Amino acid sequence: MAKVLVTAALTSANEELHIDRFRTFVTADIFVRMRRALGDDVLFVCGTDEHGTSAALRATSEGVSTLEITTRYHDLDKQVLARVGIHFDYFGRTTSRVHHQTVQWFFARLQEKGSIKSAQSEENYCRKDQRFLPDRYVNGKCRFCGYLRASGDECENCGRALDKQDLLEPVCAICGESTEKKPTLQWYLQLEDFRDRIKDWISGNDPVLPVYGREFLLKQFLSASLENFSISRDLEWGVPVPLAGAEGKVFYVWFDALIGYVSFVKEAIQDRSGASWEDYWKDPKSRIVHFIGKGMVYQHAIFWPAMLLGTELRLPNSIIASGHLNLEGKRMSESSGWIILAEDFLEQFDPDFLRYYLIEGAPLTDDLDFRFKEFQERVNADLVDTLGNFVHRALRFVSDKFGGRVPAPAKVTPEDEELIVRVADAKKKVIESIDSFEFRSGLQAIISLARDGNRYLTRSAPWNLLRTDPKRAETVIYVSVSLARALTILSAPYLPNFTKRTSVMLGLNSYESGYEALEKELPPDSVIGRPAPPYQKVTEQMISDMMLRISAENSEEVDIDYFSKLDLRVATVVAAENVADTKKLLKLRVRLGRETKTIVSGIADQYDPTDLVGKKVVVINNLKPSRFAGVVSQGMLLAAEAGGVVSILVPLKEVADGSRVH
């Protein structure tokens, strides 16, 4: 039996899971379920990456130990994932003893082979806290956009990854004092030594990056020499560098986190007799598949293979990178609260709905824009009305007209045969689609098969046949229930909840055991369970509840002084026009008592300029002027926004322009 190792990118143990991570989890899970249904011996692992500097910083500010923080998120992630039906064989943590040992083994091994070099480097240092300030431990001004609170590794404002020299006026993230430079010893992995082999691996016939990243890496990185990869940090939180004189130094979090794929395998199988982690990481006959987000291909396809080659472990077969998830056209971002927490989402909606939308919404490599309206439409139309409804109407017919016993078929017509052929086609599509990591067409084939079922039922009209030709009615219903059963089995990788529910109704018990049941005919006279609609519709109410939660998470407590700094005023719109060459911008002239101001507002897609003239509105009067498409805006119009609808705030009673709002 083929051994397959499937991994999903580790989660970072300093924040709650957002639904954007689920594109990776869901694709990995679908792949795992399908390969298992085909009989493969699959090991599915994931875990928490606990050595990030964000977690350590957070611990400092909350006054607790870092391990306390990461344990909290590890437990939470594990629980949320289980609830969504993503069951890893093992969900590890990078703070485990086995992992620490494995990381140190990698380092020792690489050093032995001469792939690691040490060198002095000048790093940011805080004299007051007596510590070095790597990555997020230092803040400063972003060289590119001028944002004053950028971190050492990333500017939140412009989204750029920053290097040490990109951060101007650096200050300590803990005490705020300015930093100084101090020399320190660091270790580097000599990536260049592995470049040719990595290049061959990536450009080989058996595509390692079948969906995304191949051209990008070959052109952008592997065509020129690779810089050394700095793998150590002067920090106390992390896996210690196991050398004399390296006290106070740990491995860089990416060096450590990737190795989790090996240590988690060790931990996963430690109780299995006769099994060894080497069966996965040394045996060339095994298969290794990594599922990750698009933003991590570099680490997985450059750092990681270098580390594996250097330690003489085998390289993965496939790295599957999925695109990002945006929310209503805007990039999700923690700092602004523009995110959907997985826990909230899954409390409100069936996990199958998320799985469906994440796969169906866009090709895997494209960024997917999560739009609630579209989510609702797609889920209701395809899952509830087409798939769920078909199975339900077939089973209800059996239950209402045949006393819950599936009738035996009489003569089979060409039309019936046609449907049976479609089942075989759909099965082929599902397997091919998942095996080629493309996922969508298999799911579409299932929905399309349900559509065929609905068409078949409507055309055959067994409710009429019951009177005119009862034998034929029995055959039609037998065929329909067979199709419902086929849909149940085929949906298993994609829609586990659906399969679970309809299996019970159909009296199937081995739905997860594979596709062989598809080859067997449904035994006539089978007794079915009580039919019920497998899914409930997504309602407007559910959507607005969800939207409300997003905005609630967005808020931070402030005091009244903070609020009173805002100068909110009532104003009358005296003129309005579209800003040339823009889609959403409207240029408004508003009168606040004596003065008249220009305000640019992004509402042109919702409001016609002529409808606004003469209306009383509320504006922020003391907002720093800002330029949009060449027009200077001297304030901001207040409006409520939910589910893509923008509603401008207006005063209920007549008040004078310039009246204060508080």
Place this chain on the structure above:
RNA sequence: AGCGGGGUAGGGGAGCCUGGUUACCCCGCCGGGCUCAUAACCCGGAGGUCGAUGGUUCAAAUCCAUCCCCCGCUACCA
């Protein structure tokens, strides 16, 4: 700037690698049918100069060139 991805009916996608009958699918819209089913289902219809221009060819959404527009990435960033 460089690199990667993309521009196909109102919206979202497939087709492009391996050119070839009326460019396919889903949603939406319009009209009709059915009443077994969660106002669900089924049938029919309208709607496209396949980003632009030029070229190769008997034939181009599909190959080549140039240009325009969008999105992303640019290394220690999940």
